[in-house]
Amino acid sequence: MKKIINNPEYVVEEMLEGMVRAFPQYVRKLEGYNVIVRADAPVKGKVALVSGGGSGHEPSHAGYVGKGMLDAGVAGAVFTSPTPDQIFEAIKAVDGGAGVLLVIKNYTGDVMNFEMAADMARAEGIEVESVIVNDDVAVENSTYTVGRRGIAGTVFVHKIAGAKAQAGGTLEEVKAVAEKVIKNVRSMGMALTPCIVPAAGKPTFTIGDDEMEIGMGIHGEPGTMRTKLMKADEVVDHLMSKILADLPLESGDEVAVMINGLGGTPLMELFIMNKKVGQILDGKGIKVFRTYVGEFMTSLEMAGASVTLLKLDDELKSLLSAPADTPAFKQL
Amino acid sequence: MKKIINNPEYVVEEMLEGMVRAFPQYVRKLEGYNVIVRADAPVKGKVALVSGGGSGHEPSHAGYVGKGMLDAGVAGAVFTSPTPDQIFEAIKAVDGGAGVLLVIKNYTGDVMNFEMAADMARAEGIEVESVIVNDDVAVENSTYTVGRRGIAGTVFVHKIAGAKAQAGGTLEEVKAVAEKVIKNVRSMGMALTPCIVPAAGKPTFTIGDDEMEIGMGIHGEPGTMRTKLMKADEVVDHLMSKILADLPLESGDEVAVMINGLGGTPLMELFIMNKKVGQILDGKGIKVFRTYVGEFMTSLEMAGASVTLLKLDDELKSLLSAPADTPAFKQL
């Protein structure tokens, strides 16, 4: 295992210390908890946003704590949902009296832990609502299962609901716009290599030198299909066809695009993917309102990427364009 | 070779198209040249900054084109300096009448190609100055050789000289502050894995599963020493001792810190490195004014990182803190 770490047991703690040292103007850590909150938390009268999940997805989620996005990011062990007590502390620390919205990625563990924390907070009289992000079209949707996973599209929920909260929206309004984003966002990913959970010390799966995995999650779970290496254009064609089959878009519609690197893929390749995404959208008369290219929701050092499309209306456009100032997401 | 690309011959062109598609509000491409300029170039009356070099270091340099940083980024073939005609076109496109500063990384090829372009521009009556960045302390400095390489510290030159130009500084003033940054900035890097130049199709060097390379450049050149894998803290100790031996810092001094990922290293590990950097500086009474953690000057998908320290005075602090708005570097 080739990693720049000290002790695999303490990677999360050391990472959070390094993060707080890097960005004291943005964030602080709750003593005794793996919770990062806005340096100025709680913000009086503002709806607070709390998100989180297993670690290993950096800059998600603590990197998005700051003005116009999250109020707290809760960091579980690598690829493991944080426990309710951690989430509960986060809720208490950021509640500014206007209520708290939990942004949860749709994994059984995450959902249960966040819901328990919500119950604990409600028992103390804090108003708490939650939304569940499930943008990954690689997983068949069905009312009989737990449904799709939440992946990179979550960052659009943070951005847009965060902007609404920053603008003074009520808890109900912030939740409503978060749900609008969830309804309109779709993602799908692929990977060239696995990643290594530090505590495990070995790759999450094995894959041939000439193979790739399509429909990857962000926890090293196997994808939905394994194929021979494809060219960038073919990969994007495949991901986009799955996304477009699920997200009804017509000529004249506007979207936001996110090309998200999973950790080990250089920016060069993400831009090459974006070229093809743009060409496909051009061909369908769909307008690109804004594009984000970079690492937003990673899977440790996994080589691979996901494509996310968010269908926009005027409200989403204006909230997406609002300023944000966090360690990992800045917009002027 | 596992890469999300189409044709290794056209990676630079496709990347630039993907970039311009992503950020039309920031940048445009000069037709027929691998040159990215500010969307609003030339900015009348402002000193223009031009940088560039081989591709494969993304987001350097085109990612820093925008308000408060560069006016143009010139992209050579992967790891190969761009040719003078490309640089010359960049100079012509961004000259707003107040002169142009070239920010060159200290490689023989880069220096010669940029100087030839400067000569061509001067012959057309454009005022051109240049500075040469040489922050890599891994390479012994000597007046008898070409001296040190330029690596991640270059981004501080872009930021600070860019802020000076944005604030209306004259060519002489912008050049002077760029040289002040160069005098006060030091970096050193290490790598866990090599990278693969797309056109070559094979790794730039081979390295054992239990080895790391210290003093790496950013072109897959071998480093100054190869060792067994070390813990993050030991690695940082080593890099910092080399940097601090060369950059005279005293208790009470202030620095900016950059922890730069080389492409394949996850943010988690960069934060773990920053923890140790902060501890070392604390121990010496050196104050951290600002920290940047992320991928700023990469080497394709190489796993590894560099540490950069910039000694600050009041002028550098205020210029470093100035807003910037570019695809890859935003500051509010």
Add this chain to the structure above:
Amino acid sequence: MAVDSIKLIDIIKAIADKINEKREYLTQLDSAIGDADHGINMSKGFKAVVEKITNMGDKDCGTILKTVGMTLVSTVGGASGPLYGTAFMKAGQAVAGKVNLDFNDLISVCEAALEGIKYRGKAEKGEKTIVDALEPAVEALRKHRSEGLKTALQEAVKAAKKGMEYTKNIIAKKGRASYLGERSLGHQDPGATSCYIMLETLADQLLDKKS
């Protein structure tokens, strides 16, 4: 039968030992259809539980069970933390204040645990989860209640085992394994397995030592 607080603590310690013994096995089951951490998660949780309850011999059984639940919830994370955590917390509520548990209390404890898991996880039988082991066990306890502790417990363990084995033949509809769809067929569910292990240990503790 009468289980006092000291005995209850011993039983929980025995469960912790067994879970730790089966750490690799449970993780291996999870690697086939999940994320290869169920054994790690459970043994981490029960290690913390043992530390917490060792000196609680002076507390009532309800408090001890509640402490087990809260400790699991706050140390395990993932899916099994809230599920087993809720199960133990509900179990504790069911026998709140009691310093001795009789056979009927035992049945209440198991019923409450099942209720907790179903409340938290919203799973029904047949979805390849903990419920597939626990619900048949509770049903057996109820059905054989009149035949006494020994028979009832033995039938419960048998039923849990059958349920656990049946999970090989069904597609996961809940939890991480559900992302695999058909590919989850043929693999035994790790959560149903850990549940069976706990019930088996409980029966061993109560029957061997004939308390």
Add this chain to the structure above:
Amino acid sequence: MAVDSIKLIDIIKAIADKINEKREYLTQLDSAIGDADHGINMSKGFKAVVEKITNMGDKDCGTILKTVGMTLVSTVGGASGPLYGTAFMKAGQAVAGKVNLDFNDLISVCEAALEGIKYRGKAEKGEKTIVDALEPAVEALRKHRSEGLKTALQEAVKAAKKGMEYTKNIIAKKGRASYLGERSLGHQDPGATSCYIMLETLADQLLDKKS
């Protein structure tokens, strides 16, 4: 001797062929002490050169050489592009307007090329660069000028070869190899090698065909 534009183009094409033939060899030399691209760079550049000059038979020799230089500069990049590019541009200036080159012109061309390389690269002899092959060659041309074309050229090629081989014994002080310090010892410089190859081809073209 008299080299007209057609002949000059033939010579340059012969150089291009030779460089392309030695592509792997030059790259391999560069991989030991540089970044493994010298052969790739040079053959890419000369391929473009051949395309540019093939139909320039009606232009004067100065213009042709200048075109070679400008083409190298604008296609090669890296260090060798500006170096060889400047060399050919300076060479073109030295014989501007001439439609025929005599022996003295040839010497001027080589002198100008050396001057161009030294101006651009600021290297002196002994720093493990192109200069180590080219400067001895120019010195030999001057020294043996009175002995006529054949002798002078043969001596120049010999001197270039000696200089190229000498680069194995010295530490690089210029270019990418200088980062290696002592580790550059024992390796022959790729630039000095490509320079020797060009001079040797020039001599072959002029002497074999006795023009």
